[in-house]
Amino acid sequence: MLKINRYVKEIYNSTAFPGILIFLILIVINAIIQPGFFTYYSFKLNLFSFTPLILVSISQALVMLVGALDLSIGAAVSLLTVFMASVMGDSPLSIALALILALGAAWAMSLFNGFFISYLKLPPFLVTYASSAIWFGIALYIMPTPGGYIPRSFYKFYRSDFLGVIPIPVLILLGIGIIYFILSRLKIYKHIYAVGGKEEAAWASGIKIHATRIKAFLWSGFFVALAAICLVSETATGDARCGLGYTLNSVAAAVIGGVSFSGGKGSLAGAAVGGVILGLLINILYFANVTSFYQTFMKGIIVIGALVVGSITRMKEQTTS
């Protein structure tokens, strides 16, 4: 009995608690308003729209953990879909090439941001705001209107079921879980928290600050590439604007998940849950028949609400500790 009590207390006090609570409430609301929420079909439908959001949330969390912020995530996702849709053809070779290009480009963008933020010590929000405009410009230059070509075989695969029952996104998320499990046991993971928490202390204990930050950015870039691959498989087009919404959503999701703006606090798992929460919230807008004129407004309110709830929890934490 005492043991259970302790667990309950532990959960209540954790940074993820408000997230978990909201998550459960949202499941109930969604179950009420979305017809057949618990059916296999709805599950799969939701999965498709949540997967890229979960991935960018993890990506944003990685950057935030080292005390930075990436406002170029949305534009990066867009640019990658544009790259892939312009390179892909029907041959397996061209598909492989497109995927490699996506990862390479994502890493190049991470290195670009990382160079200006870590080595030149420029404020992350300004660097990534500027690079966001550059990525968006390049994407728009290549594809002024949505288009390109994504082979049928490619997106059919994404929408298919492994062994006839397990949707591919589930496999991807499972893979992410495994990567997370491995990553959390690597030295770099501890270093990321150390650098984000107290940079001087991390430096004093011999951690290479720049290298750690750059590695965090590269991991973040890996998740951005994955998000873009999932998104392009879902939409089957390259679109310079398709990812723009992810910039703010990823920040909001990370914050709901307990990741703090000052770095060093929160977890990738929390951010992933934050992504699902945000997805469920946005779902409500669609299934509650909110008129399209109200959608931009309501989505904005949801994001601000998430930021406010996140910051209030953070303050509560600071006063108790």
Place this chain on the structure above:
Amino acid sequence: MAFSGWRRILVNRLTIIILLVFLLFLLGEIIFPGFMTLSHIMSILRLSVFLGIVALGQTLVVLSGNEGIDISVGSVVSLGVVVSAYILGGQNFKIPQALVLVPLIGFAIGLANGVGVSYLSIPPLVMTFAMGNVIEGLSLILTKGFPTGQAPPLLEVIGSGRLFGLIPYLVLLWILFSGIAVVMLRKTKWGNVLYGVGTNSLAAELSGVMVKRFRMYVYAMCGATSALAGLLLLSYTGTPYLNLGAPYIMPSIVAVAIGGTSLAGGKGGYAGTAIGCIALTTLNSILVAIQATEAIRQIVYGSLLLALITVSERRES
């Protein structure tokens, strides 16, 4: 102090930007003969007014420090345009009403930004980005996609008329605003406090300034100036359109950076920003004239901002 005479004038930021504006005009003249005629220069100055007013609020926010920045200015300008048109409905006697209400709405939006930034410690860029989306949505809700109303004749005279057929009234208005802004920043206690808060908020707090409340009102002022820019923009276009403010977001930040205001806060002023606005508007005119697409403009502005922060923010640290 180490510099004197000529050298001091040469390294002065303002001199450099004025030179930059001149070079841009020269470039324009080379590509398009007639670019440097007096009447065209006046047209460019008039186009700079809207950016200038938006960048005024932006300058205040940036000066207040704490990574201060306001991305919602674009949506607030857009809202200012459609709300002004709605209130005015083409009637002169409603101008005073609009002149009070429109900036007030902007003030309220800015206040909300300020609460998020100051009291909830949400990073300014994130907070104002989110607010920008909300306000963009608000414009959609209010207009249902089709803005109604229009500018009354008197306002259109201000928007497109010229004193002695040469100097646009809007430019005169801007000069007036700039004068007030520069005096407020340099000569008043309020200005002093703003620089103090931006340079070292802890020291300001210790000397009795309510830093959080002060910063909140700075965001509110930025909202008010942006909404006013929307009203002025309507005076120029005559009829309202959606999303007229979006193209001002990035340039307003770049103008502040060009003008020599440190994006870390506490250092700089409005004179530099104002000339920076003229430089950017000239650059934009050239880009439009050579038919550069939105894509090229995004790349140019992004690279420009990155280059500016690399040069200026690094030197300070």
